Amino acid sequence: MNKIFSVGLLIFLITNALQAQQKSYPLTFDSKKYQTKTLTFEGKSFEVRAYENIVYVSNPVDTTYQKINIYIPEAYFQGKSINGYTAKTAPIFYPNKVGGYMPAKPGTTEPDRMGMMPPLNGEVPANNAPKPDAKPQTNQAPQVSTVVAALANGYVVASAGARGRTTKDTNGIYTGKAPAGLVDLKAGIRYLKFNDKRMPGDAKKIISNGTSAGGAMSALLGATGNNKDYEPYLKEIGAAKATDDVFAVSAYCPITNLDHADMAYEWQFYGINSYKKGGPFGGGNSQAQTLSQEQINVSEQLKKAFPAYLNSLQLQDKNGHILSLDETGNGSFKELVKTYVIASAQKALDNGKDLKDFKFLTIVNNKVAAIDFDAYLNYLGRQKTPPAFDALDVSTPENMLFGTKTIDKQHFTDFSLKNSTVNVNKADAAIIKTMNPMYYVGQAKTTTSKNWRIRHGEKDKDTGLAISIMLGTFLENKGYNVNLELPWETTHSGDYDLKELFQWIDELCK
Ligand code: DHB
Numbered sequence: 323m324n325k326i327f328s329v330g331l332l333i334f335l336i337t338n339a340l341q342a343q344q345k346s347y348p349l350t351f352d353s354k355k356y357q358t359k360t361l362t363f364e365g366k367s368f369e370v371r372a373y374e375n376i377v378y379v380s381n382p383v384d385t386t387y388q389k390i391n392i393y394i395p396e397a398y399f400q401g402k403s404i405n406g407y408t409a410k411t412a413p414i415f416y417p418n419k420v421g422g423y424m425p426a427k428p429g430t431t432e433p434d435r436m437g438m439m440p441p442l443n444g445e446v447p448a449n450n451a452p453k454p455d456a457k458p459q460t461n462q463a464p465q466v467s468t469v470v471a472a473l474a475n476g477y478v479v480a481s482a483g484a485r486g487r488t489t490k491d492t493n494g495i496y497t498g499k500a501p502a503g504l505v506d507l508k509a510g511i512r513y514l515k516f517n518d519k520r521m522p523g524d525a526k527k528i529i530s531n532g533t534s535a536g537g538a539m540s541a542l543l544g545a546t547g548n549n550k551d552y553e554p555y556l557k558e559i560g561a562a563k564a565t566d567d568v569f570a571v572s573a574y575c576p577i578t579n580l581d582h583a584d585m586a587y588e589w590q591f592y593g594i595n596s597y598k599k600g601g602p603f604g605g606g607n608s609q610a611q612t613l614s615q616e617q618i619n620v621s622e623q624l625k626k627a628f629p630a631y632l633n634s635l636q637l638q639d640k641n642g643h644i645l646s647l648d649e650t651g652n653g654s655f656k657e658l659v660k661t662y663v664i665a666s667a668q669k670a671l672d673n674g675k676d677l678k679d680f681k682f683l684t685i686v687n688n689k690v691a692a693i694d695f696d697a698y699l700n701y702l703g704r705q706k707t708p709p710a711f712d713a714l715d716v717s718t719p720e721n722m723l724f725g726t727k728t729i730d731k732q733h734f735t736d737f738s739l740k741n742s743t744v745n746v747n748k749a750d751a752a753i754i755k756t757m758n759p760m761y762y763v764g765q766a767k768t769t770t771s772k773n774w775r776i777r778h779g780e781k782d783k784d785t786g787l788a789i790s791i792m793l794g795t796f797l798e799n800k801g802y803n804v805n806l807e808l809p810w811e812t813t814h815s816g817d818y819d820l821k822e823l824f825q826w827i828d829e830l831c832k
Contacts, residue, residue, distance in 0.1 A: 347377040349562045351392075351517035358396065361431055363466070363474035369396035370473055372431070378482060378513040379506075380560030383497045384425075387483040388559070390510050391428040393469060394478050398522035404476035406832060409522035413831045414514060415477040416528050416543075416568070417468055417817075418484060418507055420536035422603035423723040425489045425498055429481030433467045468531070468817045475824045478523030482510025484539070487722040499725045500749070501756040504542050505552055509561035511543065516562035527831055529570040531823075533816025534603075534784065535719070537576035538757075541793065544571030544771035545759030552756065567769035570830060572823055574816030575778050577785050579760050579792065580720050581735055582631050584709035586786035588624035589632075589651050590699065597704040601784055601814050603719050613707060621708040624737065625651060632788070635760075637795045645795065656695070658795070659787055662808050663698060664690045666780045670810035705783040712738035716746055723757070724749035759793060764800040775805045775826050777819070779812030803830075 356371040373392040382388040398409035407413070419426040472479045484506035489498030511528060518525035532540035546552065547567025556566075579586070595618060600608040613621065629647035632655055637645040639658060647653040667683055667690045677683055682697035683690055707713075711720045716731035724734045726749075733739040733748045755761050763770050774797055778790040787808065794806035805826060812818065 345382075346380045346560070347382060349378075349380055349513060349516060349560075351376070351513075351520045353520055359393075359431060361470050361473060363470050366474070368474065370394060370431075371396060371399065374430070375428075376513075378562075379509045380562075381558070383491065383502075383559060384485055384489055387425050387427065387485050387489065387498075388506055388509070389428055390480055390482040390513060391430060391469075392478070392480045392514075392521065393431065393473055394522050395473055395476065398478075405828070407476040410524065411527075411831075412476055412478050412523045413527040413529055413569070413827060414523040414525060415472040415479045415531065415827075416511070416514075417472070417479070417481050417531040418536045418539055419481065420484055420486065420503060420507075420532060420539050421534055422719045423487045423503065423535045424719075425486030425503075426484050426536070428483040429467075429469050429479075431467050431469050431473075433465060468820060471820050472824070475828075477529075477824075477827075478521070480510065480514055480523075482507055482513075484510075487719060487725065495727050496725055496730065497727075499727070500723050500753050501552065501555065504539055504546075504757065505555040505559070505561075507539055507543055508546075508552055508566040509556055509559060511566040511568060512556070512562040512564040515564035515566070526569060528568045529572060529827055530568050531572040531574075531817075532576075533574040534577050534814060537573040537816065538578035538759075540571050540573045541576045541578055541759045541774075541776075542757065542762075543568050544573075544774060545762040545768075546756075547769035547771065549762055549765070549768045551752070565769070568771050570773035570775070570827065571771050572775045572827075573777070573790075575782050575784060575814050576776065576790060576793070577720075579758055579789050580711050580723075581754055581758060582628075582760075583711045583785055583789055584735060584737065585624045585628035585631055586788040586792075587706060587710040588621045588708050589628035589647075589788060590786045591704045591783075592621045592625035592651075593696075594699060594704045597707060600705055603784075617708050620714075620741065624708055627737070628788075629653075632792070635792065635796060637792065638799050655788075659791055660693050660695055662787070662791060662806070663695075663780060664693055666808045666810045667693075669807070675810065702781060702783055709735070709738050710785070714738055714741050714743045716742075716744055724753065760796060763797055763802075770797075770800075770802065773803045773830055775823065777806075777812075777816070778808050779814060780808040780810050781812055782814045784814040 356373045359370050359372045370393045375389045377385055378390045379388055397404050417429050419429050469479050484503040485498030486503050491497050515525045530540040530543045548565050595613045596610050598608050598610050632647050645655040647655050682694045684692040712733050712735040721731040724732045732746050734754050739748045762768050776790050776794050794804050798804045
């Protein structure tokens with residue numbers, strides 16, 4: 323009996339070991355496995371070595387998404403320099419393609435949804451944002467791949483795919499719920515650092531980039547570097563043994579701070595009762611609709627809850643004065659938000675844009691002197707119904723993000739759990755925490771990125787303006803280098819000002 327048992331056990335162990343061996347992917351970068359590609363940017367052709375579809379973890383859950391594409395200018399293998407960079411010094415640009423918290427494949431040299439750079443004829447136009455009623459740029463065919471533009475500027479480009487809220491395995495188990503997508507992008511960073519000596523580019527100079535949910539991922543990579551909360555997940559997928567902090571963050575319209583985003587949205591939009599859904603993840607048609615009385619009540623409650631959260635952050639202005647809001651939602655933080663919109667208009671004006679049709683601005687002697695904020699919000703318009711992110715019927719992308727292996731959608735705020743119209747739970751607090759950069763910035767045993775460039779379009783209503791401004795101010799108060807602007811007349815989009823982004827990166831890296 324004992325003998326049979328032992329033999330059985332042995333067979334079991336050997337089979338397991340063999341299976342584990344079969345599934346294990348090498349983490350050592352093979353510099354000889356590439357294809358040469360000739361790319362063209364602004365009329366100039368150049369060659370790169372394309373290392374595509376490398377599985378970046380040793381125990382992948384999903385080899386459709388847990389892959390990285392790495393592109394390296396051929397010049398760096400010939401001892402040449404580009405834009406003042408060499409094989410040793412070139413920064414590594416790390417754009418992700420995450421949108422809507424969906425799974426994302428690694429970026430390529432082909433233009434795609436997030437490669438939204440406008441057509442270039444040498445210069446970035448002073449104002450490249452769409453016309454007031456133009457469709458969001460996210461729906462337009464992009465002209466230039468972000469990857470190609472970055473390569474032309476002398477960067478090594480690495481883009482990792484990531485699991486997302488709809489990813490399932492063959493047994494129907496969800497494998498991409500929070501924080502899987504972020505964990506994957508961290509594993510991609512670890513792969514690059516682990517292999518730093520085996521490829522051109524400086525892994526101490528990784529700049530992450532993303533838009534919307536991808537902007538949130540970029541901000542999270544920057545905020546949470548090396549934090550232990552992600553370690554069990556990274557271990558499970560066999561991430562390379564290396565650190566995962568990044569040098570700089572570029573985040574376009576980050577859909578982040580999700581557990582406070584409903585309040586921030588209603589603080590901004592309470593009182594605006596008509597809405598137009600829109601955008602690829604906005605859901606529904608784009609016809610004007612009106613909030614129900616119940617929805618207006620929800621809006622009022624959320625709006626009233628926001629000041630307590632904002633005040634709890636103890637944010638400070640540039641002179642060290644506490645930024646606050648009173649019970650009615652007015653106060654110095656609101657004034658700060660206005661200064662960002664005014665600065666946006668001023669920049670457009672300085673670039674020669676005619677702003678006389680924007681009646682909510684007071685312009686005196688070519689200076690934007692004041693803004694009628696309510697009139698500005700009316701022009702902006704509401705896009706989402708309250709609660710904008712943790713919907714009472716768990717119908718949003720974010721509800722899906724916070725599902726589990728077996729549950730597709732969950733709540734992630736107490737408010738929506740309490741007022742839920744369906745019978746579902748709230749996600750684990752520990753998981754909700756992993757998706758919010760505000761909990762990690764500057765924390766002990768965390769390497770938060772020193773450099774941040776955050777953009778949220780002045781015409782972007784996918785989330786509240788307060789979200790990026792709270793994050794930027796929080797970072798600034800803790801001594802990080804922050805460059806935050808709300809580009810004029812820009813809707814929910816990204817990569818529209820790559821020349822300026824690359825200039826910012828070059829100033830940091832040279
Ligand atoms: C995106 C947009 C949203 O409005 C949202 O709630 C989540 C993600 C996006 O474009 O990625």
